[in-house]
Amino acid sequence: MDHFNYRDGVLYGEKVPLTRIAEAFGTPCYVYSKATLARHFRAYTEALGSHPHLICYAVKANSNLAVLGLLARLGAGFDIVSVGELERVLAAGGDPARVVFSGVAKQEAEMARALEVGIKCFNVESRPELERLNAVAGRLGKVAPVSLRVNPDVDAGTHPYISTGLKDNKFGIPVDEALAVYELAASLPHVKVTGLDCHIGSQLTELAPFLDALDRLLVLLERLRERGIEVEHLDLGGGLGVPYRDEHPPAPFDYATALLERLADWEGSERLTLLFEPGRSIAANAGVLLTRVEFLKPGETKNFAIVDAAMNDLIRPALYQAWQAILPVDTRRPRESATYDVVGPVCETGDFLGKERELAIAPGDLLAVRSAGAYGFVMASNYNSRPRPAEVMVDGDEAHLVRRRERLEELWAGEALLPDDQATEGAR
Ligand SMILES: Cc1ncc(COP(=O)(O)O)c(C=O)c1O
């Protein structure tokens, strides 16, 4: 459920017709619903109820300041993977004490900045990273709170590009080695063990892999306890899927209920703070990509609807063959229906937003690509020297521009001509 619905034949974002947004801000344009973001966030906090918890929104899913600011005000923590994401969180008014830092290769300067602002925890993904963190913290006279990201080797049953909890993925410390790395962590002077972390993949549509992972983590926690190592929090990562088409992923409530049941037998579980790092399940269905049909191009074997958004704006279909619904925004005028591949202007055969879609459209019509609030704008590029699109947040009957469309001259700002060519340029 989201806040993008038809009223009298026109698709709205909350109380704003998307036609009005296209007129005011142009296309292509991302549109997010504040109410949907808030509802998705609260679904987690309400599901966990009185159990100690912290929901660390995965900034990578959608890092627009307005999104981060909204979630910060609702009490969210943040899961970051770079100092860039950290600075965004701070710029949006997020609390550094609620930030966890994931990622396989944190640089020294990134660690130093995170220590300086006092983040909650570093999710350490390897032994050398632990040693680097200890050294950086030592130089700054600090003690870094750490949680080891353990790779539990469970098959999340998701797309191979987005599965992260298998032995042959680059992420985390193999569960069998984790004990030794925890012992090392406990012996180092400038790190303090505070948690245990895992993240097994994204767009999971079943509970079983999460519960399998939890079982393996509980075995590890038991072994740590035997060695006198107690953690304050258990971070189960993100990964809960969303309905893009006909998937029926568990709701946060079902997920949390199943986890709490499984945890109930574990001694001291009521004091164990649960952390989650959801990205997609908060942002994906809180956004659409608005695009306009440029041309309809009938072909011998197929028809193309060429639109003004492309793979540089939304890469998920091209990269993962991901399916996202494509809807006409204004259905009030009569149109003939046909089957189209919806493609963009980029010079790549793989530049498509959807294939074989039955659509009743004409040139100039607006289309909305649904479920585009996560891994949409954040993965946009300037390929083909296309400025990145605008981003708009609707809030009731208001629409706020939360990122203006990139300007052409921004595309080459920071570039330079060679000295010889500058001279030629000057002489001309
Ligand atoms: C460490 C980590 N945490 C959280 C997330 C967010 O995942 P999702 O958007 O599937 O909830 C990811 C991305 O998969 C991740 O790598």
Ligand SMILES: N[C@@H](CCCC[NH3+])C(=O)O
């Ligand atoms: N970007 C991916 C998900 C990767 C998750 C990041 N760990 C997607 O669009 O589905």
